[in-house]
Amino acid sequence: MIDVQLLRESPDVVKRSQAARGNDPATVDEAIAADSSRREALQRYESLRAEQNARSKEIGKASKEERPALLAAVQELAAQVKDAQASANEAETAFADAVGKIENIVLDEVPAGGEDDYIVLRTEGVKPEFDFAPRDHLEIGELLGAIDMQRGAKVSGARFDYLRGIGARLELAVMQLGLNKAIENGFIMLTPPTLVKPEIMRGTGFLGEHADEIYYLPADDLYLTGTSEVALAGYHADEIIDVAEPLRYVGWSTCYRREAGSAGKDTRGIIRVHQFNKVEMFVYTTPEDAQAEHLRILGWQEEMMQALGLHYRVIDTAAGDLGSSAARKYDVEAWVPTQDAYRELTSTSNCTTYQTRRLGIRTRGDDGKTQPVATLNGTIATTRWLVAILETHQRADGSVLVPEALRPYLGGLEVLEPIA
């Protein structure tokens, strides 16, 4: 949720942000109108209620003889209060709906436009060259006995897979490398729930436009999370926390995504599947520190790319491609040789105070007053990385060189050899 104060005082700023995202700026005027009618209704209710409270107190003190007359007079008032309360509640709901349509205010530096209007900040690492026809990650995965899509489909349907043998171990190795990097930098590890309540899902901003991306269990009224960000953000819901130093958590969880609307996209291999694993960094900090922390998170992500010997670029995502909670987002995209393209391996978003406002996560300022904190999130390892690792480090005979950083997690293994 955006800051209502900002909505009232600087509607132009909010409109500009909505326009930059490609949203209808009229949503802003609608929210402002809903806000004032909500306040009107609230005042009507509250003044009636105040009168009722006062009169009720008199009845309590009144003598037996006085009571019947007073009672009759207040009965009428009670009915009015009930009506006024109902319309105040209605107005409140209407306001929440209206303001909910406004997505987070994008930062000034964010490039305008849509998916293709990103800015490339830098390109790093050595682009892999081959003197043979490189195999794609699935072909390699099958040679190594590491990926089994057929059986994934047999058991669970399209876009499900088994990681097998060295594939499963490689995934775990990447996860542990990421986990250790995060822990070295002061992150506290959490293994969070992957089923969450509606209010937590809504609070993190995932129940808006992308609701059809999410698995829902109606029998239990719970949602399966598409990223541990959800449960990590909910961790401190309705709390007042100390963020004198950034409060850093790293969560390791399985992620579930319906991938509705991406039919036909990335159908081969494990690039886009319904279920995968991810190590996610999540930070609570002050709004003032958020941008600096965002760059720190990006820095750790890049260190991972370098440790894995990947060729990658960093892009500053355009406003129209930001999630509803994000004010700015950097993607790290690694080179995937057989696709002749950079593909997103990690992403890091600065959500400023958008998530915490709805989740009720505040800190106590120097003036003793509470204020919402900022949240940031970023991936530090995920299953998809296997795609770039396998393709980048493959050799003519189908074997794959293990990046040195991963070897300690694989018992010193230097080369992945094809089976049989």
Next chain:
RNA sequence: GGACACGUCGCAUAGUCAGGCCGAGUGCACCACCCUGCUAAGGUGGAGUCCCUCAAUAGGGGGACCGAGGGUUCAAAUCCCUCCGUGUCCGCCA
């Protein structure tokens, strides 16, 4: 799965079985000041969150919040219903 009990201001509890004088007492912890003087205690005062509003960097007025949501009533922490959570016992079982 069955039975019972419970959920109050950071923690622990009182208040619920007689609805109003209870936004709510007490202890501990906390903050400020005082006292004392030596490492622990004594005194006084203060303090919750959210929203609306007047005034406006202070402060005043009002509303809401006793797990959540409904209901009864002029009036609900207190009565009724539903849900959620916790504990104990029984059963069952990876």
